[in-house]
Amino acid sequence: MALIVQKYGGTSVGSIEKIEGVAKKVIACQQQGNQVVVVVSAMSGETNRLIELANQINEVPPAREYDVLVSTGEQVTIALLSMAILNQGSKARSYTGGQVHIRTDNSHTKARILDIDEAKVRKDLDEGNIIVIAGFQGMDEDGNITTLGRGGSDTTAVAMAAALKADECQIYTDVDGVYTTDPRVVPTARRLDKVTFEEMLEMASLGSKVLQIRAVEFAGKYGVPLRVLHSVEEGPGTLITYENEGDSMEDAVISGIAFNKDEAELTISGVPDHPGIAYQILGPIGKANVEVDMIIQNVGADGCTDFTFTVHRNEYQKALEILKKTAKDLGAREVSGDDTIVKVSLVGVGMRSHAGIASTMFEVLAKENINIRMISTSEIKISVVVDEKYMELAVRTLHNAFGLEEKPAA
């Protein structure tokens, strides 16, 4: 008998009819001989309705009370889903985050899960119940209601699966799996049967918004097999685990091509090249709460160096102001920047040890006359920054060059 944790988002439980549909799916899973825990979000629109009420009082509602308010959204869903399951003849029990002891820190509106006491859930499961748990919420040490922030229901599901040592955590969404790249850009993009946690992290952080990064990190840390499935259509989805579609870790398999249109690049040139210079440049940026993505420093001539980094496009102006001030302090030659760039990344386990992949990538882009502005590599990805007008061309060309439309031979 397997233990399955399923998670359904707000759109999947957006009406009584949809909730009854979810009840049916959940019961089917139980009838296949599984123990089932379901994590649900608030019905779509409900969280926004509650936030609007709060905003009539205060544009920035106090965090503790905000959590008390919005956590009711999921509580409504767990009650209704349990009623629907009971009505269809199976046993069900609903629980809020606090009731199943999802203990968090006290960072209201963005709390992090510390631990879960799964004893009560296990007992209920053993008595034949389907357990319905409110996603997105927990309780701090003092019994205050906390919420995990947007998308926190994915994290709740993974955390419950980890605590219960579940066989699989199934995330039901509006897509039927993880693709080699965005099918809207490359029509031949293919659904992956399997992808590793690390690859999924790169895919997610680079713009494939199928899963919350936090949930993937959590799943990877605790080794919870994660499956992305369509909430209505039948299908196997994509399994996120320690293995990808390749036969072994030694194969250099490209899983997909991610891209990110929200980047902007900044360069400070002609700064004195001495120890601590990176901190002097990036320190003020970090203090202003601007997140830095890629960082590249070139070896310079004449004891000087050029330093380039990328930030979110929304923070480009802010970062530029700060950098100009820093340049003055450091006596740098020049500050320049560009917010019409994109990052395109090849993602795949084991590619680092296969030098051929990087050179193929550069060759293919060169043939299309796409100028590469920055390059950055990690164990499982190679990213390039190019002018945004080349984005679709770069993604399509790479997808084709690495044969991603075809499944690798097992």
Next chain:
Amino acid sequence: MALIVQKYGGTSVGSIEKIEGVAKKVIACQQQGNQVVVVVSAMSGETNRLIELANQINEVPPAREYDVLVSTGEQVTIALLSMAILNQGSKARSYTGGQVHIRTDNSHTKARILDIDEAKVRKDLDEGNIIVIAGFQGMDEDGNITTLGRGGSDTTAVAMAAALKADECQIYTDVDGVYTTDPRVVPTARRLDKVTFEEMLEMASLGSKVLQIRAVEFAGKYGVPLRVLHSVEEGPGTLITYENEGDSMEDAVISGIAFNKDEAELTISGVPDHPGIAYQILGPIGKANVEVDMIIQNVGADGCTDFTFTVHRNEYQKALEILKKTAKDLGAREVSGDDTIVKVSLVGVGMRSHAGIASTMFEVLAKENINIRMISTSEIKISVVVDEKYMELAVRTLHNAFGLEEKPAA
């Protein structure tokens, strides 16, 4: 420094504007040097909205999940009221029933409070917070969410006041106090400054629907001074305590005249007068869950007796059927009944020991040619059943005869 518990019902918190008004009142109470605990209901309409959602799944929703669902209504209000208080510059903390350990039995949808752990609330009060508590809800021993049934917010307020040994429990409603009788029937009806718990119980059970009977019983049991006030208009309201407006318990003070239009009377005549006959007649009625109000048995001739009782008008037909069957079994002569009757009661502490009151009552009614069908007395009331067409006349005549429009001399 006094400790005040205030309770606001659904209409009083029915919009953001009204919630902001309540925040203002609550803060004013604190600024007068009091510690303040506020108990609130769901915003008006919210509970019904939730029940309608449940009814789309099941006409009779499972009780445990029903409680999980409807308890969100009050949780929304506590968050919004706390935000409003914080926004107006005072400190506030909201708590659900479970969070302040309002422990109940496990009778979902109609749970009874077992005890309250007030330590957390007291600590918060001492730190200068206004405490905002969700009415109507609690938690059973196993941590399940329970609700106290309709009107349960009054009970929550009284229970909190009892646990905290509050100086006063203020119930804010849409009337400005308890009246000598219904002002719609008697325009000269007067607001009482004070009334005893016992009198209030009689007034409430006899049709003055200002307060929940349960809350008054609770307050009387724990000696919590209860005050009924208007939620918008300023005024002293009516204090419900151990004393009434009279100078001492020895005074025969009529506090008011209550009436109940929802009664019906049933008579079984010519039943053998032997021990156990009352049980034989009322047993089957009780088993059918029909509540009996007044019961009168006349001494009969020929070893036979007549037996009369009243029930709620909605249950008249049901009771009549049962009684006809009983009559057959007992060999009674006749069953008769009337559902066009009303009960009118004089209520006042100490009236039993003042024989003059009953005779005055009967004399006044006789002068108006009002036929008395039944009489029943208790320590603090004299009730008569009369034809419903005489109701207004009887109430007005009695109100006038006992001079209730004027405040008794202190």
